[in-house]
Amino acid sequence: MVFKCGGEAVGGLRQRLMQANFKPFDLVRVAVGLGRLVGVAVLGLMSGVLLAQATPAAGVNVATEVSGLREDAKVREKSISTVEEDRLPKALSAMPEFRAQIGTLTASWFAALGACHSATDLFATVERQALALWHDHTAAVADRTPFDDRVLYWQRLSLAPLVRARANALGLSADERAVLIARFEQASRGQTDIHWHPSSDLKVLMTGFDPFSLDRRIDQSNPSGLIALALDGQRFELEGYQVEINAALFPVRYGDFDAGVLEDWLEPIFQSTSLALFLSVSMGRDQFDLERFPGRRRSSAALGNLREHTGASSSSPQPPGLRGQPIDGPEFVEFSLPVAAMQRAEGAFEIRDNKRVTTLERGSFRAVGLSDLRGQTAVLGSGGGYLSNEISYRTIRLASNLNLDIPMGHIHTPSVLGHDPERSNQMLKQVKAMIDRALQADKDFGRD
Numbered sequence: 001m002v003f004k005c006g007g008e009a010v011g012g013l014r015q016r017l018m019q020a021n022f023k024p025f026d027l028v029r030v031a032v033g034l035g036r037l038v039g040v041a042v043l044g045l046m047s048g049v050l051l052a053q054a055t056p057a058a059g060v061n062v063a064t065e066v067s068g069l070r071e072d073a074k075v076r077e078k079s080i081s082t083v084e085e086d087r088l089p090k091a092l093s094a095m096p097e098f099r100a101q102i103g104t105l106t107a108s109w110f111a112a113l114g115a116c117h118s119a120t121d122l123f124a125t126v127e128r129q130a131l132a133l134w135h136d137h138t139a140a141v142a143d144r145t146p147f148d149d150r151v152l153y154w155q156r157l158s159l160a161p162l163v164r165a166r167a168n169a170l171g172l173s174a175d176e177r178a179v180l181i182a183r184f185e186q187a188s189r190g191q192t193d194i195h196w197h198p199s200s201d202l203k204v205l206m207t208g209f210d211p212f213s214l215d216r217r218i219d220q221s222n223p224s225g226l227i228a229l230a231l232d233g234q235r236f237e238l239e240g241y242q243v244e245i246n247a248a249l250f251p252v253r254y255g256d257f258d259a260g261v262l263e264d265w266l267e268p269i270f271q272s273t274s275l276a277l278f279l280s281v282s283m284g285r286d287q288f289d290l291e292r293f294p295g296r297r298r299s300s301a302a303l304g305n306l307r308e309h310t311g312a313s314s315s316s317p318q319p320p321g322l323r324g325q326p327i328d329g330p331e332f333v334e335f336s337l338p339v340a341a342m343q344r345a346e347g348a349f350e351i352r353d354n355k356r357v358t359t360l361e362r363g364s365f366r367a368v369g370l371s372d373l374r375g376q377t378a379v380l381g382s383g384g385g386y387l388s389n390e391i392s393y394r395t396i397r398l399a400s401n402l403n404l405d406i407p408m409g410h411i412h413t414p415s416v417l418g419h420d421p422e423r424s425n426q427m428l429k430q431v432k433a434m435i436d437r438a439l440q441a442d443k444d445f446g447r448d
Contacts, residue, residue, distance in 0.1 A: 081161060082157075082160070082306065083305070083306045083307050084157050084305050084306060085157045085158075085160060085161060087157075087214055087215075087218065088154060088157055088158060090218050091154050091214075091218050091219070092154075094218045094219045095150070095154075095218075095219055098150075098151060098154055098155075101151060101155065102154065102155055102158045105133075105155055105158070105159070106158055106159065106162065109129065109159050109162055109163075110162055112125055112129060113125065113126075113162055113163065113165075113166040114166065116166060116170070117170070118170070119167075119170055119172055119176065122166060122167065122170060122172075122180065123180060123183065126163055126180060126183060126184050126187075127183050127184070127187050127192070130183075130184050130185075130186075130187035130188040131187040131188070131192060131193060133152070133155065133156075133159075133187075133188050134152075134187065134188050134189065134190045134193060135193075137151065137152040137229055138190070138229050138230075138232045138233060141226060141229040141230045142229075142230055142233075142234075144421075146421075147226065147230075147421045147424070147425065148221065148226070148419060148421070149208075149211065149221055149222055149223075149225035149226040149229055150211055150219070150220075150221050150419065152188070152225075152229070152249075153210050153211055153225070156184075156185070156188050159184070159188075160181065160184065163180060163181060163184050164177060164181065167180050185251070186265075189248055189249040189250065189251075190228075190232055190246075190247060190248040190249060191248045191249075191265050193232075193246070193248070194246045194248065194269055195246070196244055196246070196273065197235060197242075197244055199242050200235065200242050200243070200244035201241040201242045201243070201276075202238070202241050202242070202243045202244070202276035202277075202439050203244055203246070203273055203274065203275050203276055204243065204244065204245045204246070204275070204276055204277045204278075204279070204435060204439070205245075205246050205247070205269065205273075205275055205277075205278050205279075206227075206228060206231065206245065206246075206247045206278070206279040206280070206281060207224075207228065207247065207248055207249070207250055207279075207280045207281065207391065208222065208224035208225040208226070208227055208228030208229070208247065208248075208249050208250075208281050208282070209222050209224050209225055209249065209250055209251075209252055209281075209282050209283070209387070209388070210222060210225060210249060210250070210251050210252050210305065211225065211252075212252040212302075212304075212305055213302070214305065215303075215307070217417070217418060219418045219419060220418060220419075221416055221418065221419040221420070221424070222282075222283050223283050223413045223414070223415075223416055223423075223424045223427050223428075224281040224282045224283055224413055225249055226424050226428065227247075227281055227413070227424075227427065227428050227431050228247035228248065228249055228281065229247070229249075230428050231245045231247055231428075231431075231432065231435075232245065232246060232247035232248075233245070233246070238436060238439055238440065239440065241439070243276075243439060245435070248265070250262065250391065251305065252304055252305045252387055253304045253305055253306055253308070254298075254304045254308055254309075254310055254320070254387070255304070255306070255308060257320060257321075257387060257390060257391075257394070258320055258321035258322065258323075259321075259323065260322055260323045262391060262394050262395070263322065263394065263398055266395060266398060267398060267402070270398065270399060270402055270404055270406075271402065275406050275408075276407070276439055277406070277407050277408070277435065277438050277439060278395060278399075278406055278407070278408035278409075279408070279409065279410070279411055279435070280388075280391045280392050280395060280409075280410045280411070281410070281411045281412075281413060281431070282383075282387075282388035282391070282410070282411075282412055282413070283388075283412070283413050283414075283415050283416070284383075284388065284412025284413055284414070284415060285412060285414065285415060286414055286415070287349045287350040287351070287352055287414055288349050288350065288351040288352065288411060288412065288413060288414065288427075288430065288434075289352050289354040289382070289383075289411070289412040290335070290337055290339055290342065290343075290351065290352065290353050290354060290409060290410070290411060291335065291354055291381065291382040291383035291388075291389065291392055291409065291410040291411075291412060292334060292335060292339075292353060292354055292355045292367075292382045292409075293332045293333070293334055293335075293355060293357050293367055293370070293373065293381055293382045294332070294333055294335070294381040294382065294383055294389050294390075294392040294393035294396060294410065295317075295331065295332055295357060295378030295379070295380060295381025295382075295383075295385070295389060295393060296319055296327065296329055296330065296331050296332070296333075296378050296381075296393055297312065297317035297318055297319050297320075297331070297377070297378045297379065297385065298310055298312040298317060298318055298319070298320055298385055298386070298390065299312050299313060299314045299317040299318075299358075299379050299380060299385030300312070300384060300385040300386035301313065302386050304387070312385070314358075314379055314380075314385070317360070317377065317378060317379045317385065320390055320394075327394070327397070329393075329397045331359075331373065331376055331377060331378040332357065332367075332370060332373040332376070332378055332381065333370075333393060333396045333397060333400070334369070334370050334396075335392065335396060335408060335409025335410065336396075336405075336406065336407050336408055336409065337407055337408065337409035337438065338407060338437070338438050338441035338442070339353045341437040341438055341440065341441035342434045342437050342438050342441075344437055345430055345433035345434040345436070345437045346430075346433060347426060347427075347429060347430030347433060348426040348427075348430065349414055349426070349427070349430060351430075351434070354382045354383075354412075355367050355368070355382060356382060357373065357378070357379075357380060357381060357382055358378075358379040358380035359373070359376035359377055359378060359379055360376070360377040360379055361375070361376050361377060362376060364380070381393065383410050383412060388410065388412065389410075391410070392409060392410035395408060396408060396409070407438060407441075407442075411431065411434070413427050413431070414427060
């Protein structure tokens with residue numbers, strides 16, 4: 001395959017590399033054969049060569065070429081590897097079946113990035129290929145080849161160093177590199193791929209999460225991510241209505257949510273699209289839980305995927321941030337899902353209407369309605385005190401602030417240990433049935 005960027009074929013790049021006695025494709029093959037240590041070394045060598053390659057041509061003002069880009073990047077950029085990327089050697093050791101895929105992918109990206117000689121070309125190439133990566137994985141999961149959300153997560157982490165290295169080689173500023181990495185993340189998570197077919201009557205939007213708790217179990221999957229990948233882009237007829245589902249993934253990182261990645265993504269969609277249903281999904285307990293009362297505050301001791309923690313605890317719950325300020329809003333909100341209809345979705349698991357919360361004043365109890373929660377300080381929402389509860393609170397808060405009346409809420413799936421395709425497939429079927437039931441509860445939702 002020949003990649004092009006900025007009008008120059010990769011063939012010229014390879015000729016220059018061979019003159020320098022460096023053969024990245026050979027090294028990738030060695031990496032696949034020898035395993036984890038060599039694989040990591042290849043990524044380092046690729047990054048080094050990208051850094052050593054062409055600097056911006058004389059007279060090219062990189063800042064001017066990307067002057068239209070937003071500078072308030074939503075993903076913290078580092079010129080060195082992140083905590084998530086540093087887990088890659090351990091992941092490849094535990095899941096050697098991913099090595100060949102990652103080796104092939106990094107080789108093709110290395111070639112494509114190296115053929116870019118301006119910031120404009122680099123941005124275009126990264127966004128185009130990141131979106132193609134998302135499409136490749138949604139197609140693979142839908143076809144069960146493989147039925148696995150982890151591959152995309154670890155591939156993204158293997159590519160980020162190459163993107164940063166080429167950005168450094170082209171002389172991009174720290175702000176520009178941060179925007180580039182943010183665009184890479186957004187596209188490879190499907191966040192830039194929310195498009196609706198003109199014939200769609202009922203539009204369903206949903207979110208899933210990356211794998212997490214990886215320091216406890218490096219091979220951990222996340223059924224919510226798998227469900228999002230499987231259902232993204234699905235179109236079908238339901239009682240004469242054309243239904244379409246769009247989905248995206250979000251990182252398990254406190255800082256991204258504090259920076260407003262969710263609101264910046266979702267607000268334009270809320271304002272431009274008449275949604276029939278919005279669902280956020282994450283991995284939870286032993287059965288399905290519909291989380292009735294999301295709470296405003298964080299209290300979980302669980303770390304994010306960057307091993308970060310906000311200092312919140314059950315005795316000192318703290319509101320999350322939103323663009324530099326504590327998020328405002330009530331201590332508790334209530335979802336608007338058609339619970340009774342969704343509980344009739346048949347499948348392997350119970351579907352519970354979870355109303356249990358914890359407050360500083362009353363401890364743990366089952367709330368009947370929001371009136372029970374007036375004057376209370378949230379410790380745990382129905383969805384807990386971690387990012388799964390938080391994504392639900394933030395989405396309901398945003399819809400309320402925009403005066404939107406959308407059936408919406410959070411689903412906690414049953415948990416899996418490591419990766420369990422059969423159990424996850426059972427969950428997928430039941431979530432799909434819940435969506436059907438929710439839409440049937442009021443078929444006029446979302447109809448233009």
